[in-house]
Amino acid sequence: MRDVSFGQYYPVPSPIHRLDPRTKLLSVIIYIVTLFFINTFTGFGIAALFLLIIILISKVPLGKVLKSVKAVLFLLIFTFLFTFLFVKGEPDKLIWEWGIIHLYWDRLFVSAKLCIRLLLLVLGPALLTLTTTPMELTDGVESLLKPLALIKVPVHSLAIIMSIALRLIPTLMEETDKIINAQKARCADFDSGNIFKRAKAMLPVLIPLFVSSFRRADDLADAMDSRCYRGAKGRTRMRVLKFRFSDFVMLFFMAVLLTAMLFLKYNWFNWAFIAVLV
Amino acid sequence: MSIEIEKLRYVYSPKTPFEKVALNDVTFTIEDGDFFGIIGHTGSGKSTLVSHLNALTRVMSGKITVDGVDITPKKIDFKALRSKVGMVFQYPEYQLFADTVEKDVEFGCKNIGIADAECKERVKEAIELVGLDYEQVKDRSPFELSGGQKRRVALAGVLAMRPKVLVLDEPTAGLDPKGKREIMNLVRDIRKSCPTTVMISHNMDEVAEYCNKIAVMSDGKLYGVFTPNELFGKGELLKSLGLSVPKVTSIANRLADCGFDIDRGIVRADELVKAIENAVGGKGAEKCAT
Numbered sequence: 001m002r003d004v005s006f007g008q009y010y011p012v013p014s015p016i017h018r019l020d021p022r023t024k025l026l027s028v029i030i031y032i033v034t035l036f037f038i039n040t041f042t043g044f045g046i047a048a049l050f051l052l053i054i055i056l057i058s059k060v061p062l063g064k065v066l067k068s069v070k071a072v073l074f075l076l077i078f079t080f081l082f083t084f085l086f087v088k089g090e091p092d093k094l095i096w097e098w099g100i101i102h103l104y105w106d107r108l109f110v111s112a113k114l115c116i117r118l119l120l121l122v123l124g125p126a127l128l129t130l131t132t133t134p135m136e137l138t139d140g141v142e143s144l145l146k147p148l149a150l151i152k153v154p155v156h157s158l159a160i161i162m163s164i165a166l167r168l169i170p171t172l173m174e175e176t177d178k179i180i181n182a183q184k185a186r187c188a189d190f191d192s193g194n195i196f197k198r199a200k201a202m203l204p205v206l207i208p209l210f211v212s213s214f215r216r217a218d219d220l221a222d223a224m225d226s227r228c229y230r231g232a233k234g235r236t237r238m239r240v241l242k243f244r245f246s247d248f249v250m251l252f253f254m255a256v257l258l259t260a261m262l263f264l265k266y267n268w269f270n271w272a273f274i275a276v277l278v
Numbered sequence: 279m280s281i282e283i284e285k286l287r288y289v290y291s292p293k294t295p296f297e298k299v300a301l302n303d304v305t306f307t308i309e310d311g312d313f314f315g316i317i318g319h320t321g322s323g324k325s326t327l328v329s330h331l332n333a334l335t336r337v338m339s340g341k342i343t344v345d346g347v348d349i350t351p352k353k354i355d356f357k358a359l360r361s362k363v364g365m366v367f368q369y370p371e372y373q374l375f376a377d378t379v380e381k382d383v384e385f386g387c388k389n390i391g392i393a394d395a396e397c398k399e400r401v402k403e404a405i406e407l408v409g410l411d412y413e414q415v416k417d418r419s420p421f422e423l424s425g426g427q428k429r430r431v432a433l434a435g436v437l438a439m440r441p442k443v444l445v446l447d448e449p450t451a452g453l454d455p456k457g458k459r460e461i462m463n464l465v466r467d468i469r470k471s472c473p474t475t476v477m478i479s480h481n482m483d484e485v486a487e488y489c490n491k492i493a494v495m496s497d498g499k500l501y502g503v504f505t506p507n508e509l510f511g512k513g514e515l516l517k518s519l520g521l522s523v524p525k526v527t528s529i530a531n532r533l534a535d536c537g538f539d540i541d542r543g544i545v546r547a548d549e550l551v552k553a554i555e556n557a558v559g560g561k562g563a564e565k566c567a568t
Contacts, residue, residue: 011295181334182373185365186386186435187357204385207375211421 010130015246016058017131021140023247024128030254031124034261035117043264044116050257051123060130068126069119076115084111134166143241149232156232164220172213179208279345279362279442279474281308281331286340288326288498300326302498304340308443308491313469314476315485318495319520324478325368327495328445331476332363345442361390364441364472368448370432371425379405379423379431380416387438397438404434407471409464426457430464443474450481462488486510486524486545494519511543526550533557 011017016024031051038044055065069076089104096103129137142159149155180190183204190201267274288301301323308314316324329335330342337350349359367373376382383404387397405412408430415423420431429449436444449465450458462484469475479485485492486506494501494509496519510516510527523531530544530553538557544550 178367179373181329182365182367182370183385184334185332185360185367186373186439187360187389188385189389204373204375208372212372 008130009133010060010064012059014057014059014131016054016127018246019131019250020241020243020247021132021136022144022241023243023250024132025137025140025144027250027254028124028128030258032121034258035120035124037258037261037265038117039113040264041113043261044113044120046260046264047120047257048116050253051120051127055127058127058131060127065123065127065130068130069122072118072122076118079118080111080115083114084108135163138163138166139237139239139241156235168216171216172209175212176205176209179205280310281345281363281443281476282341282343283307283327283330284341284343286327286330286337286342288323288330288335288338299498304495304498304500306493306500306503308474308476311473312475312491313489314474315489315492316476316478316495317480317482317485317492317521322495323498324495325447328365328447328476328478331443331445332360332365334365357390361386361439362441363443363445364436364439365445366433366436366447366449368451369429370436371428373432373435374420374428377419378417379420382420382431383434383438386435390439400438400440401434404438405431407437407468408434409460410434426453426460429453429461433464437468437472441472443476444468444472446475446477448478448480450479450484458484482510482522482524483526486527494521506545507541507543509543510545511541513542 031047035047038047055062084107085101085103087107088102089107089110093105093107094102095105132140138159141162142155145153145155145158184190188201188204190198190205192198193201263271264274284305286301286304287299290296290298290300304323304327316327318324326335330337331344333349333354333356336352341348341350343349344359345362347354347359374382376385380401383401384397387400388394392400401416402412405415410427410430415427415431420428423431433449444465446465450461453461458481465475465477466488477485477489489506491503492506492509493503494516501515501519504512510523513523513527513531516523522528524545526547526549527543527545530540530550531542533540533554534542538554540550540553540557544553
């Protein structure tokens, strides 16, 4: 149960960890948008190199970041196989054909690019959650969404729901572990039998987990009530977010990356060296 | 049935920034018939230690032998081990799940492959052993019972496997004084059918009253295994580990400080009364009277 590497904060001191969460959120958004403009191997290479440099600065071990790919490994493999095997490409690029399976050279490149894009799409946000605590993250989201409060979107409530949910993930994991152990101590068997048997074997874990979640939610509601919690009105914060010089540097580099990729794709001024790269 | 633990070492999340040594070079033996207490501060490794006893936590380095069987290898007979070493966790009532008490109690029994007819018999026996009325509770939902009753049902669920060793992790946590006493008396009764008991506790009074051997843990290390009188005579050692002495012992200590001829290691109320009777009339009485 503890192998959920995606999104687990990795506590080391680094310039990336110290960035304002809003900077990191914006950077990830820019990064994702940028990835959708890229459709050449050169472009993906540059984006990957950029990400690699950020990872090195963040001091999070490369293996830890790559581990988050595990969650989407099947998606990657399926995407690759389906877009490669079952879609027809240019007739002159045919390699081999059998029934509904077609192998085309150009499809190979399209599928490969799709997979690289997916891979890079996962790694960026993974690095965000590895270098930012859930609390910082929700503070950042709340702050970025604040303008929406003008059109009566309950930004604060959404943020507090998010932070409670994030806060309870490790607690529920721990609880699950405990209950699994308690049932294992009564010789419960979770690892054998077919899929239906296994699903049924999880019932002795799920029911106590639900019961305790409701109990916990009740307790939390009581605790908030008894501290006179009444939403956003007049609330001040303990940690005030503040942009620093490094935040502007980060955003500047993100802007450079986005612009560079746009040029690589559209080449507005018909620069020769870009044409060579592509 | 005895349990031997040799040079047990356990590290949480090795090779990450979260790395923490939970157990360090722990060696001791629990003998047949022991009521073995384990005390220590929160985070001293007590729970990690006992979860090794039925292989919920696997041995990382060192060796554990339960009833002559080495449980260190990767592949062992888990069902045989876990039915032999019955483990009752902290707040065991949170593990209840079935729609009737009977079904919940028979869960473990069925899992080890006991035939239905015998299971029923064992369930009845276990429920009565924990002091509940079988006919009255068997068809009720465990969720509508009171807190103390739920805990008994959970305990019965483990007892229905007829373990040879009972491991209890703070069996009285969160109960009122009356509930505490009831559960502890229950544990004492259970020892007639399952004589070897291991108990983690924060309550020194309980440990002093019921255990014949006490292991002291601190920071993942074993400080030693003592008899209650030996251990609680060492008030200074306990204080340095952030642990207290039982109430009875602290009274004995105060009296000894006053000059009465009373052993500082007394842990049981009746021993203390006897010691006071002996001491009164001696020289101490006049000293303290003023």
